[in-house]
Each structure stands twice: as structure tokens, then as C-alpha cells.
Amino acid sequence: MTQPLPTLFKHSKRPSWGLAVIAWERDDKRGYLFENGMLRTLAEPFYRFMVPVEKVDDAGHATLIRLMAQIEVTGGAPSVRTSMSPALRFSLADQVAYFRSEYPEGFGGEWLKKVRGAGAKRRLKRHRDAAVAHAQEDLSLEFLQSSATDEGAADVWRKVASVLDQTDLVPTAQVEALRASAERANAQSVNALLGVLYGQDDLSARFDAYVHALEAQLGKAPNWELASAILGLVVPRECVCVRRTSFQTQADWLLPELRSARGVSALTYSAYSHLARTVCEYLEQHDLPPQDYIDVHDFIKLTTTPSAQSRMLTLQRSEGDATEPDGDGQEPTGSGKSSAEAA
Secondary structure, eight states: OOOOOOOOEEESSOGGGOEEEEEEEETTEEEEEETTSBEEEEEGGGGGGEEEOSSOOHHHHHHHHHHHHHHHHHTTOSOOOSSOOOSOOOOHHHHHHHHHHHOTTTTSTHHIIIIIOTTOSSOOTTOHHHHHHHHHHHTOHHHHHHTOSTTTHHHHHHHHHHHHHTSSSSOHHHHHHHHHHGGGOOHHHHHHHHHHHHOOSOHHHHHHHHHHHHHHHHTSOOOHHHHHHHHHHHSTTTOOOOOHHHHHHHHHHHOTTBOOOSSOOHHHHHHHHHHHHHHHHHHHHTTOOOSSHHHHHHHHHHHTSHHHHHHHHHHHHHHTOOSSOOGGGOOTTTTSOOHHHHO
């Protein structure tokens, strides 16, 4: 007998949170897992805000399946982190202050020269503008469409490996594994790459198809850097490169309710993308507009290093600041209130 599908919900006062399912229920509380990867806890008096979706379209069914798969992996546990809580937390204000101490002109001036590679006579692996141009030229829509055959597949993945090899975004071992797997590539893997880079339908479905194809080709699961870097280079204004250790630290500080998993999945990529958008919006609001999400990636990477944390802690102590993020840190559930109470 076929089991009925779980109910999809929307928050009546926070529709921007998107669709959700019940991840767990106990002690007059429910945990709702949202499609952006956030796990929000609501007390019983606030259940009424979660309204069932009456008509679920194909995209909604796909979202439901992804959410239930994530819950099956995690067991629906109320714990929202896969790591221990950080001993120290810093606000985005702390990070911006540190960033400005390193780059007084923000994402202009020295940043353009050192990080973006503006005016460089010789390209370095850290130079982002050259990497973006290289990726967009070698992996154009026209090239991928013409190479989506079993015969052309190996050349495509050798080009991907070449693009990544000339950056510092992916560990060398992963790039070499990708290059070695090129001979096993087929038209399906190229179509998956074509879809995730240039498709127009739901990114989550395209991302999962791409990761599955990449895993089949490699013979093992790709890490976050390998899976996401090419997206961030080809479409840097839409997609983000994920450096997992840095993004994990940023999530611990800024969005501790963000539900992330070690394995690469569309749901977690959506959560990391939400994190990057939150950081980007804060930077824009504070007169530090990034050029694209690669700038956001590098901002997170720079300001979460141990040396940056040491400097920020020294600054906090010298100014007598508290170590908890302030309101500008956009950490609504960090105070212990439920999301519904915050609403």
C-alpha cells in the first residue's frame, strides 16, 4: 500500500522562507526543515502560522522529496549542526572591521590588484578575473552543446580540470582525480554539467543531477570545492564557490540554525547560497558592494582564518565588546527565541 506523502507547509507571515516539512516533533515543539536548508523550531502556540500547501506542483513535489531525503539522512534530529558550537563567535561587523583594516578601499584598490588580478603581468592562482574569463571561454554554452557526446566528453572534463588547476579554489588531489576520470566521461555527465551551468529550471534538481554524474565518473563523492567551484567561475553573479571549512565557520557565527551536512547535496548548497546572500546583502548595506559571489567567497575565507579570529578577538577585548553577534549580525534565533517568536 502506498504511503501518503508528508505535508508541505509555508509560514503565513514569512513566505520568503519557502516550503518546509516537519522534521521532528516533541515536547510541544516542532522542527521545520525549510527548502533553503534552515531548521526552525516553533512552539505549539505558533503552529498556526505554518499553513499546509493545498496544491503542490511538480517543483513542490521535487522539493518535498529532497527535504525528506535530508531528514532520512539526519534522522530529523533537533540538533542543527554537525559540529560542536564554536568557542568564539564574531559578528559581521567584526568581520567588516577586520576586512577594512586589511583592505581600506574595500573591494577596490589593493583588492582589485591582489585578489582580482587587475593589471597583473603574470596570472597567479589567486587571480579571480582571469579565472572567470578562462572558465567562461573554455566552457561556453556553445562548446558544451557541441561536445555533449560520448566522443567529446573526455575533452570537456579535461578542460574543466585545466580551468580549476589554474586556481586555488580546489585541492590539487581533487583536480587530478577529475583529470584522471576524464576518460570515463560520457554524454550524460556533459549534459549534467551543461544543465547545472546553463539550465533554466530549478537549480536544486540540476545541481543534484550534476553531483550524481560527477560522483559516477569519479567513483567517489566529490568534495564541496570540486563540486561548486566551476559554477562559481562560470556564473559568478548567480552561484557561489563553497570552501566548506570557511563556510561552516561563517554559518556557526551568523546562522547557527542553518542545517548543513558534510556530503554535497542540493539542499545544503541552497543553505550555503542563502548564507552567501546574507553576507552579500550586509556588505552592500555597509558600502562594501562585492563584484560577485567570488568576492563573497574570498571575504568569508579571509575573515574566518585563525589569524583573522585572533585579530578580531584582540579588537573586541580592547573595545570591551561582547563576543555575541549584534543585531547587524542577523542572528535572529541566536537569542534562544523561536523563529515564530521572532516573527
